[in-house]
Amino acid sequence: MSNQQEVNMYDALRKYVSEYSGAPVTDEEFELIKVAFTSRKIRKKQYFLQAGDVCKYIAFIVKGALRQYSVDDKGLEHIIFFGIENWWVSDRESFTMLTPSRFNIDAIEDCELLVATSEQMQHLVSNSPAFRKTIALLDQRHSIATQKRIHASISMTAEDRFLDLLQNNPTFLQRFPQNMIASYLGISPETLSRIRKKALQK
Amino acid sequence: MSNQQEVNMYDALRKYVSEYSGAPVTDEEFELIKVAFTSRKIRKKQYFLQAGDVCKYIAFIVKGALRQYSVDDKGLEHIIFFGIENWWVSDRESFTMLTPSRFNIDAIEDCELLVATSEQMQHLVSNSPAFRKTIALLDQRHSIATQKRIHASISMTAEDRFLDLLQNNPTFLQRFPQNMIASYLGISPETLSRIRKKALQK
Numbered sequence: 511m512s513n514q515q516e517v518n519m520y521d522a523l524r525k526y527v528s529e530y531s532g533a534p535v536t537d538e539e540f541e542l543i544k545v546a547f548t549s550r551k552i553r554k555k556q557y558f559l560q561a562g563d564v565c566k567y568i569a570f571i572v573k574g575a576l577r578q579y580s581v582d583d584k585g586l587e588h589i590i591f592f593g594i595e596n597w598w599v600s601d602r603e604s605f606t607m608l609t610p611s612r613f614n615i616d617a618i619e620d621c622e623l624l625v626a627t628s629e630q631m632q633h634l635v636s637n638s639p640a641f642r643k644t645i646a647l648l649d650q651r652h653s654i655a656t657q658k659r660i661h662a663s664i665s666m667t668a669e670d671r672f673l674d675l676l677q678n679n680p681t682f683l684q685r686f687p688q689n690m691i692a693s694y695l696g697i698s699p700e701t702l703s704r705i706r707k708k709a710l711q712k
Numbered sequence: 713m714s715n716q717q718e719v720n721m722y723d724a725l726r727k728y729v730s731e732y733s734g735a736p737v738t739d740e741e742f743e744l745i746k747v748a749f750t751s752r753k754i755r756k757k758q759y760f761l762q763a764g765d766v767c768k769y770i771a772f773i774v775k776g777a778l779r780q781y782s783v784d785d786k787g788l789e790h791i792i793f794f795g796i797e798n799w800w801v802s803d804r805e806s807f808t809m810l811t812p813s814r815f816n817i818d819a820i821e822d823c824e825l826l827v828a829t830s831e832q833m834q835h836l837v838s839n840s841p842a843f844r845k846t847i848a849l850l851d852q853r854h855s856i857a858t859q860k861r862i863h864a865s866i867s868m869t870a871e872d873r874f875l876d877l878l879q880n881n882p883t884f885l886q887r888f889p890q891n892m893i894a895s896y897l898g899i900s901p902e903t904l905s906r907i908r909k910k911a912l913q914k
Contacts, residue, residue, distance in 0.1 A: 580867060588867035603856040649851060654805040656858040663865035664898035665782060665790035696866030
């Protein structure tokens with residue numbers, strides 16, 4: 511990776527933290543961010559995490575798309591998470607408890623990531639007010655989003671869950687193949703195909 | 713409520729914070745906790761929160777059982793959360809964003825609660841290290857638990873979700889009626905009844 515590319519990656523994170531926290535990132539804080547995060551490229555189909563390993567890193571996605579999924583006894587994949595630009599990805603349980611993960615995380619497109627360990631994140635949170643505010647807001651939004659997803663899973667029909675995704679994350683439908691979208695919604699590809707046709711006719 | 717009962721309620725929270733954070737609660741911190749939380753009793757079937765209202769309080773459950781649920785257009789209830797002793801209850805989205813809630817929270821048994829506003833919680837987190845550690849751990853466990861629940865909802869059969877509940881929260885099955893357990897699992901009471909019989913025969 512050229513130096514210029516690396517510079518752009520860190521600038522992307524600086525911009526994100528500044529916009530998200532609503533607080534300017536001072537040069538001093540930016541230096542801390544640059545020390546904490548390492549740039550990493552992974553190509554399409556490569557793994558960021560493999561089930562059984564400890565998830566040592568969290569990644570800020572500068573470019574690309576990833577998914578987090580488990581594989582059951584029958585070899586079926588269950589996608590719990592999609593991540594694209596300006597999202598964060600890690601297996602939170604494994605990352606915070608340092609236990610082996612049950613999930614895989616792999617790249618659906620070529621990715622440019624900025625990665626940090628739990629210790630590095632904690633150090634940043636302790637020393638950068640803008641970063642601390644960003645993480646607090648992120649945790650809050652994550653908590654709200656997961657509550658919504660649980661509510662959707664127990665209360666909404668497959669069709670309504672699809673329409674919800676279409677409304678809130680339309681990009682997912684362009685960037686991830688149909689079989690993965692079906693897995694994310696917890697339905698079969700056949701059901702998704704039927705629902706899509708019906709929705710597009712409306 | 714007698715003074716002695718109130719004392720016992722605060723002692724329950726002190727014990728909880730001390731055990732959860734692994735740090736002793738100093739007398740000074742305990743005074744802060746007592747100032748932040750107000751004791752409140754609600755009787756079975758009374759509401760802690762009604763849909764459409766802003767969830768101004770979070771409650772620590774000293775005694776009793778509550779549920780959080782939405783009601784859809786057809787009048788069907790969808791239970792997203794059960795809380796018993798030593799659990800916390802609030803609608804996180806409404807509580808943190810101060811937006812009207814889509815959820816109801818009501819008492820399934822007579823309850824003794826300690827309640828605090830978002831401001832009071834933030835003040836405590838800023839001023840009590842033991843309380844701050846407790847909340848950080850709580851957020852972490854909450855995040856892990858919700859990830860597990862989402863994973864279960866997209867990857868597990870209704871039977872496996874029931875067995876999972878039986879293993880991890882067996883008390884729920886004794887304290888909440890069958891129709892509520894079914895709603896929590898996102899299945900019909902008839903399906904739950906069939907699954908229960910099958911599971912008990914094993």
